[in-house]
Amino acid sequence: MPKTDSLQGSLDLLVLKILSRRPRLHGYAIMTAIQDMSGEVLRAEEGSLYPALHRMEESGWVRAQWVVKETGRRARLYELTAAGRKQLAAEESRWQAVTGAVNRVLRMA
Amino acid sequence: MSLWSRLANVVRGDRLSREIDEELQSHVEEAIERGRHPDEARRSLGAALRLREESRDVRLITWLDSLRADGVFGWRQLMKNKVASAAAILSLALGIGACTGAFRLIDALLLRPLPIDHPEQLYALARSGVDPEGKYGTFDGWAYPDFALMRAAAKDQADLVAVSYSERADLTYQSDDEMEKAYIQYVSGWMFGAFGLQPAAGRLLTEDDDRTPRAHPYAVLSYDYWKSRFGGDPKVVGRTFRTGNDLYEIVGVGPERFTGTEPGTMIDIFLPTMMHPGVTRPDWTWMRTLARVNPGIAMEPLRAKLDATSRAFERDRANGFHGMSQKEIDEYLNHPLVFLPAAGGESDMQSGYRMALVALGVLVALVLLIACANVANLMTAQASARAREMALRVSIGAGRGRLVQLVLVESAWLALLAGALGGLFAWWSAPLVVGMINPPDNPARLLLPADWRVLGFGLALTAAVTLLFGLAPALRASAVQPASALKGGEDPHARRRLMHGLIAVQTAFCFLVLFVAGLFVATFKRLSDRPTGFSTDRLLTLETVTHRPQSPVYWNQVAEHLRTLPGVESVAVAGGALLGGLGWNNLVSVSGAPPNGIVVYLLQVSPGWIDAMKIPLVDGRDFRAADTYPGAALVNQAFAKAYFNGEDPVGKPFEVVFSGGTRLHFEAVGLVGDVAYNEIRGPMLPQAYFPLQSVDAKGTLEARADATFVVRTSTANPLALASTLRREVPRAWPEFRVSNVRTQLEIDQSHTVRERLLARLAFFFGIVALVLAGVGLYGVLDYSVLRRRREVAIRMALGAQAGHVARRVTSNVFVMVIAGALGGLALGFGSVRYIESLFYEVRPTDPQMLALPSLIILAAAIVAALPPVIRAVRIDPATMLRTE
DSSP: OOOBOOOTTOHHHHHHHHHHHSOSEEHHHHHHHHHHHTTTOBOOOHHHHHHHHHHHHHHTSEEEEEEEOTTSOEEEEEEEOHHHHHHHHHHHHHHHHHHHHHHHHHHHO | OHHHHHHHHHHTHHHHHHHHHHHHHHHHHHHHHTTOOHHHHHHHHOOHHHHHHHHHHHHSOHHHHHHHHHHHHHHHHHHHTHHHHHHHHHHHHHHHHHHHHHHHHHIIIIISOOSSSOGGGEEEEEEEEEOTTSOEEEEOOBOHHHHHHHHHHTTTTEEEEEEEOOEEEEEESSSTTSEEEEEEEEEOTTHHHHTTOOOSEEOOOOGGGSSSTTOOOEEEEOHHHHHHHHTTOGGGTTOEEEETTEEEEEEEEOOTTOOOSOTBOOOOEEEEGGGSTTTTOTTOOOEEEEEEEOTTOOHHHHHHHHHHHHHHHHHHHHTTOOSOOHHHHHHHHOOOEEEEEOTTOOOHHHHHHHHHHHHHHHHHHHHHHHHHHHHHHHHHHHHHHTHHHHHHHHHTTOOHHHHHHHHHHHHHHHHHHHHHHHHHHHHHHHHHHHHHSSOTTSOOBOOOOOSHHHHHHHHHHHHHHHHHHHHHHHHHHHTOOHHHHHHTOOOHHHHHHHHHHHHHHHHHHHHHHHHHHHHHHHHHHHHHHSOOSSOOTTEEEEEEEEEEEEOHHHHHHHHHHHHTSTTEEEEEEESSOTTSSOOOEEEEESTTOOOOSOEEEEEEEOTTHHHHHTOOEEEEOOOOTTOOBTTEEEEEHHHHHHHHTTSOOTTOEEEEEOTTSOEEEEEEEEEEOOOOOSOSSSSOOOEEEEESOBBOTTSOBOOEEEEEEEEEESSSSGGGGHHHHHHHHHHHOTTEEEEEEEEHHHHHHGGGHHHHHHHHHHHHHHHHHHHHHHHHHHHHHHHHHHHTHHHHHHHHHTTOOHHHHHHHHHHHHHHHHHHHHHHHHHHHHHHHGGGGGGOSSOOTTOHHHHHHHHHHHHHHHHHHHHHHHHHHHTOOHHHHHHHO
8 A cells, every 4th residue: 555645634533532542742744643643644744744733733733842952952842732732633524524425425336 | 911021032132042042052962962963963953043933933022123223223324324214314304393393283272172161162252244245254352241131042052251352451469669561351250160160269250240330349360470570489379469540350261271362461460340431332342242042952043042132232233323324224234144153262363364374384384395205315315325225135035014114214213313303493483483573572372292292293293294105116126127137237217217206396385395385574674664654763652541530731851751761852741652553533524524434543643743743744834732622623735635535625524423423613724644554555645643532521531541652763773761651751740651662663563573483484484495495405316416427428529529418417397397496386376366365566476476485495405406407427438338
């Protein structure tokens, strides 16, 4: 099965979900988490991850904080906000509705 | 929260970029740590610049950010050409400041509504008519009995309020030694209620305070006077003061911003109309009538009703007139009543200065336009130097809109800086101009609030100015064709056409300003040079009052005492000072015939008055100590012309016909030269002077409570004697007090205050306009020489003479200057007739009035053209062609 770069608008959902399980991740960790947890099937395009994170930050779903890692480098860690939790619930149910509908179509046809 | 952070990110845009870069960098490093190849990691992240921009756009308000970037860029651009920018800002600031200052004055005097409830419902009643010269005019003075009838007639439709013309009165709070001046206004007691005003202390007058003549000695102080005279002391309520023979009790203080109904005069004390000496007189028009019309009332039926009431009153009164034909009476009655909108109050200063201020406003607006044209030319010239930059921006994808914004933001910088400076200028200059209105001892006072109206005007003006000079260069810059501009082949003529057009406009406006300024200066000069018939040299006038009326014998004794003082040359007594607000007139009958309708102007004077005033005695003799009123009279030459066909009237009798029909007999004992009576303009009036000593029907001397001492001093500065004279008058006779000391020169000059103001300001702005237009011309010529130096060099290399080169370089511009001057001339002829009433004995068509601005502009153009022409002629073809 070929790897797909296209997450079809579900990048926000994945990022929110991952942050809800594992708070305080930096961008690279979020990306690898998507990869690992999807069994290497899904891959966030590295370029689109950061604008998406920044957009979610402006929307108030996530907040970010600079920390200094043991290597001395600074990294920006993200975590979910209360608004983000609500957004995650909404996106999740939307996703369920859509995939359920698609599955029904696949079964019927 | 989010909007706020996006707003905040605009301000800290650099930091934001750094943070985004750092985050991306940390991503790459993380990837490398995990064993990925650095190049691969970077490649899969994508173009860092694009990512950064994308993230930036998410995290801030993009249009604001681009505006900020343009702002920073525009500021750098201004700083690059510090001298040019400073010149542009200064000239714009002068224009904006002058316009804002003029607006402040016009607003405060004419536009701003009175601080009362529903000022838009307020009207002033006036009679309208056509004067002997055929000009339409209105007269807003009313007699109180007439007012009372009209008030009753209009009861259900409008509330009529009587307000006297403000007057400057002498008053004392304690002893008579501390006499001071204050502006008083007699107002209807119900005015405060009708205007919805609340007291700041005590109470205000009511209808109950204004019912019976002379029965309500109560006064209300204005807030401003309360603060300045009493420091806002609440205990002032209940205090008393004396003015004239009446003792008033202060009952309260008016609301903060209410300064009376006459913009230009700030009333200190309000008194009930019933305390005015003329309140029962049908023939004394001492007050205005304001009408507060109820909402929804049709104006015309109300006007017709009031007109009918007032006309009936006047007809009754005219029945008592003697010596007037029916035709004259009809003419007298035929002055229809009109409503004048009075939301902004009603005052002499408004009517006297309305046109003058508007004319000044137009002049300063023209100056601002000249400054705008200058800056537009400057920007256009700079834009040509930046054509390549613009082309580059277009080629890498900048939209036209962004380019327009870029140039406009730069213009806005100029305009904002100029607006701020101009605001300071307006703040400083407007009170200065108000101070120049009216003579120093009787200054015009105007509340000049710098509130949202003025601020809004200033901001709107700044924005308008930005568009005015910035839009054309901005559009031009955005229309750049990258292909041709980058090759350096942009059409230079289009740009030059715009610049030359602006030169013509500038010249036209400059001509107009100079032309009008010339007319104002000539008006002032002719009025000041006009002979008054007497000498003002070292002449002092002492307005003097007495506590109780005093016999003429004592007045003469005081004059005698003053004559003994060192430094005093001569002293006389008169009913008032010439040109100092005299206004006593009546009709004359010669040998029993009915009066010929020409009015004679009268003044009572003591013996020696004509000597003290240096008025020539043409025939007969001066008054003697024994002459009395009625009896002897001095008459002037205009009098002889008006009533004796120019024959010498000395020794002949005549009668003065008073309005009640009384006739008094006089014999002309002397003929004197003509003098100005109450007016510097206009022909010399027929005048008769009577002895100061009046006797009544029984032959006893009548006492008087006020007169003016005329003192000719021998010191160069007559005012040096003022305090001595002030002191010596009560020393001669304790009942006497000097209430005001003025030089006769000051009185004369008070008649040309408006003309002096207009002449000074117009002269100043004329110079400013000339300098601006000259600088503009210089700039354009300099630019065009710079652009054409290759062409000039080639021509010179081919043998062109210096004169030829100079002509070639300047001919276009001079054609524009001449076209502009002609345009200005046409504008001038078209517009000055609207302000003709501001001129005195000057015609716009006088050749010298036209020649002067033309010559000045030509001279300025030559001076401005000289440096660029010299530079063009000095171009060395060899060097120039080699460097190019």
